[in-house]
Amino acid sequence: MPRMTIKPNTQVDYLGILDEAGEIDEDRMPELDDEQLTGFYRAMLRARRFDERLLNLQRQGKLGTFAPVKGQEAAQIGSVAALRDSDWVVPSYRETAALLWRGTPMQGLFTLLAGYNEGGQIADTQNDLPQSIPVGTQPLHAMGIAHGIRYRADDAVVVSYFGDGATSQGDFHEAMNFASVFRSPVVFLCQNNQWAISVPRDRQTRSATLAQKALAYDMPGIQVDGNDVFAVYAATCEAVERARDGGGPTLIECVTYRLEVHTTADDPTRYRDEEEVEKWEKREPLLRLRRYLESLDLLDEEKIEALENDIKQEIEEAWKAASADMEQLTDPGVMFDHLFAQEPPRLTEQREALQKWDAAKQRRRDDEETQ
Amino acid sequence: MPRMTIKPNTQVDYLGILDEAGEIDEDRMPELDDEQLTGFYRAMLRARRFDERLLNLQRQGKLGTFAPVKGQEAAQIGSVAALRDSDWVVPSYRETAALLWRGTPMQGLFTLLAGYNEGGQIADTQNDLPQSIPVGTQPLHAMGIAHGIRYRADDAVVVSYFGDGATSQGDFHEAMNFASVFRSPVVFLCQNNQWAISVPRDRQTRSATLAQKALAYDMPGIQVDGNDVFAVYAATCEAVERARDGGGPTLIECVTYRLEVHTTADDPTRYRDEEEVEKWEKREPLLRLRRYLESLDLLDEEKIEALENDIKQEIEEAWKAASADMEQLTDPGVMFDHLFAQEPPRLTEQREALQKWDAAKQRRRDDEETQ
Amino acid sequence: MAELTMIEALNKALHEAMEADDRVLVLGEDVGVDGGIFRLTQGLIESFGEERVIDTPLAESAIAGMAIGLAIYGLRPVAEMQFSGFSYLAFNQLEAHAARMRWRSQGRFSAPMVVRMPYGAGVRALEHHSESREAYYAHTPGLKLVVPSGPRNARALLASAIEDPDPVIFFEPKALYRSFREEVPDDPESLALGKARVVREGSDITLIAYGAMLPRTIEAADSLASDGVEAEVIDLMTISPIDDATLEESVRKCGRAIIVHEAPGSFGPAGEIIARLVETSFYHLEAPLRRVTGFDIHVPYFAREQAYLPDADRIVAVARETLDARA
Amino acid sequence: MAELTMIEALNKALHEAMEADDRVLVLGEDVGVDGGIFRLTQGLIESFGEERVIDTPLAESAIAGMAIGLAIYGLRPVAEMQFSGFSYLAFNQLEAHAARMRWRSQGRFSAPMVVRMPYGAGVRALEHHSESREAYYAHTPGLKLVVPSGPRNARALLASAIEDPDPVIFFEPKALYRSFREEVPDDPESLALGKARVVREGSDITLIAYGAMLPRTIEAADSLASDGVEAEVIDLMTISPIDDATLEESVRKCGRAIIVHEAPGSFGPAGEIIARLVETSFYHLEAPLRRVTGFDIHVPYFAREQAYLPDADRIVAVARETLDARA
Numbered sequence A, B: 001m002p003r004m005t006i007k008p009n010t011q012v013d014y015l016g017i018l019d020e021a022g023e024i025d026e027d028r029m030p031e032l033d034d035e036q037l038t039g040f041y042r043a044m045l046r047a048r049r050f051d052e053r054l055l056n057l058q059r060q061g062k063l064g065t066f067a068p069v070k071g072q073e074a075a076q077i078g079s080v081a082a083l084r085d086s087d088w089v090v091p092s093y094r095e096t097a098a099l100l101w102r103g104t105p106m107q108g109l110f111t112l113l114a115g116y117n118e119g120g121q122i123a124d125t126q127n128d129l130p131q132s133i134p135v136g137t138q139p140l141h142a143m144g145i146a147h148g149i150r151y152r153a154d155d156a157v158v159v160s161y162f163g164d165g166a167t168s169q170g171d172f173h174e175a176m177n178f179a180s181v182f183r184s185p186v187v188f189l190c191q192n193n194q195w196a197i198s199v200p201r202d203r204q205t206r207s208a209t210l211a212q213k214a215l216a217y218d219m220p221g222i223q224v225d226g227n228d229v230f231a232v233y234a235a236t237c238e239a240v241e242r243a244r245d246g247g248g249p250t251l252i253e254c255v256t257y258r259l260e261v262h263t264t265a266d267d268p269t270r271y272r273d274e275e276e277v278e279k280w281e282k283r284e285p286l287l288r289l290r291r292y293l294e295s296l297d298l299l300d301e302e303k304i305e306a307l308e309n310d311i312k313q314e315i316e317e318a319w320k321a322a323s324a325d326m327e328q329l330t331d332p333g334v335m336f337d338h339l340f341a342q343e344p345p346r347l348t349e350q351r352e353a354l355q356k357w358d359a360a361k362q363r364r365r366d367d368e369e370t371q
Numbered sequence C, D: 001m002a003e004l005t006m007i008e009a010l011n012k013a014l015h016e017a018m019e020a021d022d023r024v025l026v027l028g029e030d031v032g033v034d035g036g037i038f039r040l041t042q043g044l045i046e047s048f049g050e051e052r053v054i055d056t057p058l059a060e061s062a063i064a065g066m067a068i069g070l071a072i073y074g075l076r077p078v079a080e081m082q083f084s085g086f087s088y089l090a091f092n093q094l095e096a097h098a099a100r101m102r103w104r105s106q107g108r109f110s111a112p113m114v115v116r117m118p119y120g121a122g123v124r125a126l127e128h129h130s131e132s133r134e135a136y137y138a139h140t141p142g143l144k145l146v147v148p149s150g151p152r153n154a155r156a157l158l159a160s161a162i163e164d165p166d167p168v169i170f171f172e173p174k175a176l177y178r179s180f181r182e183e184v185p186d187d188p189e190s191l192a193l194g195k196a197r198v199v200r201e202g203s204d205i206t207l208i209a210y211g212a213m214l215p216r217t218i219e220a221a222d223s224l225a226s227d228g229v230e231a232e233v234i235d236l237m238t239i240s241p242i243d244d245a246t247l248e249e250s251v252r253k254c255g256r257a258i259i260v261h262e263a264p265g266s267f268g269p270a271g272e273i274i275a276r277l278v279e280t281s282f283y284h285l286e287a288p289l290r291r292v293t294g295f296d297i298h299v300p301y302f303a304r305e306q307a308y309l310p311d312a313d314r315i316v317a318v319a320r321e322t323l324d325a326r327a
């Protein structure tokens, strides 16, 4: 009975298709028609510009804290584009690009980030969970939804989005394990953007890749160039197809980079060098796609300008609508809404007490004014 | 940029030394002198007999629920024997064999299992945490202690014991990750006894081995024949040495079997076949060690009888002492002890209220008797 | 009508719910093949198959999180925590997600799920197997908390909990699992959540209890009755939301009240009830409201657990002090 | 003597504790290189190195569990939960282990650790960043719970918490982190845990508060004073164990009292305080004890968080009702 090496399923692949120069690996290139190709670019640009506008409004004090998506557009658009409308998206808090693609209205996002619960409304047609903040805890919901899908023999799949930091959370492990045991149709999509606030990837975990965490569950795991929208798309299509065919879950690690602050409350100069950011600026996802599309003559200066104008207009109209809308959102009683399907008496009493206090306050103010 | 296979550190070894026939692999055999060899057998037999006595007392209603160790003696003795007295043991609830080896008095164990907190006392010389029940949550303490050791540049190591079921718990993952990031001197010792109550190993997780869960952290992981005390000892020595030398943590999966009920509240006939148990009876750890030691003339009928008598006497004396002792443990106020270093006033009031109620009850009883 | 234990009654409720509605799934550790470590889910896997009765790996947070996902998808999961003492591993899922899904999604999604868990002391169990920390859940907005006290109401309340459109934490008094039998109607029965019931009428003092403390409280009431004191006994059944009206009415009538629970007293449910009664019925009070509860300690190992638990003696003693108090 | 914000004062306390005792380690997410997301731990890693100021991976349960291990080993870990709203992930470690280690090991081991966490609303933050669920911890036997209300007592209480031989949950009112400055003595200062303080003397009504509600309560007292009502204001500082004596004395003197906190009212700390005052001081009460608290809901997103929070107006309104109540 000698000492011997046993071989669990230990392969972890890396996939890249579109390089920084805008050149592609023809063999690996997924089939995409011209409309899809320009659609990818449009979606990524739209997310980038929206993000910039959010940042700018936040700096003006019009919005609260949020987590910019800049740099991760390919990871999000490449993956979400692999889904059908009837599939499910389980986001964390940085999935602006993916949610915009899915149809989340800019107006709602503005309203949400301005601090109104009403902004969190989700269209009945959108199978997307609300954005959610506790890091690493949402993959369990994705797994649960996926299990429901399997139970109903529905053919949807679920994509769960999270970051590199999230892989340290116990819930992540539990979600991976349950999904693997139950062969749930779920894709675990990790956006390894190299940082969890100030903690760099290599202090988050000692493994060479995050993709290899799939090995603990004999689950397929793949690392992709997360700034390469084609690689992300191809890997997600493969995983989604496997899930839809009953082949169970996949872990995809998208190697990308957070080019902006963690959130608007963060100061990255405290923990990372400008050089690192510059290095990654060169690898950023929009530029290389633009180069590729230009080489195909699908994009040029003029077309880009048209795109930019379109997007700008859409953003400004949404902000205007949101601003107008928010002026109507004055009833504080809204905070009691949607806690339960049927409001228990004590909550109604509290709602009324609040009204009473507010009315009294208003009366006092009016009195003071008339004095 | 082709698709390529990247190779993280993906080796998982299997180690076996002593086979069921009592024959060893000379090349792998650790150095052990005669005293150590018979010491292993004595410790395993002692644990087996103590366990049997516990079961018998439990069935008589004299002890409460407990988790028998039968079948796992080699996994526990082989690993704990690799430690120095100054090293730390972090047990779960089934580590009777390991704790007996470490010096935990049988009397205390009897008292504990009879439902008295006092039985949980731990000698100042024993660096063993109290037994603890929430599955999979204790490896974090082992990691924390190990971090303290590193901070103090102490040369101790920590062994954390847990089962196959525990590997599903988020805390297990977090402990593995932290230990790997911080290179903590800790050995994660998984006793894969094939069952977590009624859930078989292959429904607990889909990976081919539990050892490969180390791959998620680029941590050394090894699977050993957990019913082979030499293999467990050799693997633990290797891991302990690595930890002591600053090489960080190791995951050891001991493949073993729970030959008894999960706990005395459990009925395994509901979920497993007698055949499976019989199959594993043949692989059980004591018999093969006995055969080997007989082949070396270190054991024979006579010696075994002497051992058995010794152990029997020790157990009966401990039970007698515990029984006598428990008759004195009548003060319910003990339940307030050790909650805080300094008792807050309200607890003292509650302690006194209890005394008052008990005194009143006693008075009423006395009154009733005199009537 | 059959005479059932609470275990059997809850098992019946689960069978009925699964029979009636294929959205109902049961999940947890050992709930399937083993039939649950208390045999509470016995027979379910045979009747409904392993697609609907799911033996999960050992991870409480995942059980809760999976249930949340299933509920969002439109199913009606009934998740089991093997003991309430292990539910803290799932606490974040319950607080951060189950309790917030409807609210966070502005009504688009919700988490209609039941999380069953045996709680309480008195069965000679190990550490962590005897906790009563219902206050954690009662204090969490967005959750309901139900505690039955006998086979019949257990079955009816579980039926309602499963039908409820919001997440319900269902605390089962394990000390009563097999302690007595009760007639349980053959036909399905449900009991509205949020309603307490007057178990025994009286006008001298109100005794408020729930779960495993109810029989002891009734015992105390009987003992008081033999001395001519008529205690009204109220069984809360739902801890959150509390049925204020029933409590108020009784306390206004009696002027004196005691709240009994086995959870540690400090920051426990009794404090909430006292605060509400003070707010609503202060001028009807003839004596200080008092509580008889567990001590502010961990439940001791089983040799002393009965000394930890409130018993009829203590309830009577405190009732007497309350009755003797000057008005 | 320097004028410090609470952030600076807590930072000072950490520097002092680490300077004085090499058993003190600080651990948590972003506490090192980043200096904490509120800059509360700024400068520590520069002064004491990364062996003592540990940036951990992102896992709250592990942070708590690691601290427990460190404490058992003989060190004095000060762990940070980035927000109290994420501490539920660590809840099992705190309930099942930190709170029980001394008791379980019959005194052989203990878990002298501090778990710091910012709590409370009012800083225009995201979901889960505004919770006040101190009741979860206060209800847990074996834990202490401390809530400072200003820079000076924050520093002194943190010093005591770190020295305490048992686990202390340290809730930091983040709304007060930078809202005002206060003179903080240069020399080390500590404040005994378990003691409340009378912030303002009065004899008409007692206002009991803590943390971020204290300034609002004082504002209410000032407003009442301008109408000739002398309110006594008590700052609890330690929520568990409560300083019963100080509360009792004040309430017996005033006969009327209000408890203010931003946590949801139901099953919140105010209920406990009311229950205790009813138990001890019923015959001194001239009006129903009342509470002014957060509503039984999740803290709304920031556009409405001020409407959620109790303010001086509400406190005054309820105080007036209490004062007008017939004795």
Ligand SMILES: Cc1ncc(C[n+]2csc(CCOP(=O)(O)OP(=O)(O)O)c2C)c(N)n1
Residues within 6 Å of the ligand: A094, A133, A134, A135, A136, A162, A163, A164, A165, A166, A167, A193, A195, A196, A197, A258, A262, D029, D058, D060, D082, D086, D089
């Ligand atoms: C459970 C939990 N702990 C802490 C936080 C605070 N926090 C917000 S984001 C973040 C880092 C997350 O890193 P990562 O998972 O890599 O995602 P990224 O922000 O980089 O997209 C932390 C610590 C949180 N939101 N949830």
Ligand SMILES: Cc1ncc(C[n+]2csc(CCOP(=O)(O)OP(=O)(O)O)c2C)c(N)n1
Residues within 6 Å of the ligand: B094, B133, B134, B135, B136, B162, B163, B164, B165, B166, B167, B193, B195, B196, B197, B258, B262, C029, C058, C060, C082, C086, C089
């Ligand atoms: C957190 C937690 N959940 C559930 C339980 C109930 N329980 C006790 S042992 C056990 C199975 C443990 O299996 P494993 O880890 O393989 O250890 P074994 O008992 O086989 O030694 C379960 C579910 C528990 N003690 N703790």
Ligand SMILES: [Mg+2]
Residues within 6 Å of the ligand: A163, A164, A165, A191, A192, A193, A194, A195, A196, A197
């Ligand atoms: Mg990240």
Ligand SMILES: [Mg+2]
Residues within 6 Å of the ligand: B163, B164, B165, B191, B192, B193, B194, B195, B196, B197
């Ligand atoms: Mg096992």
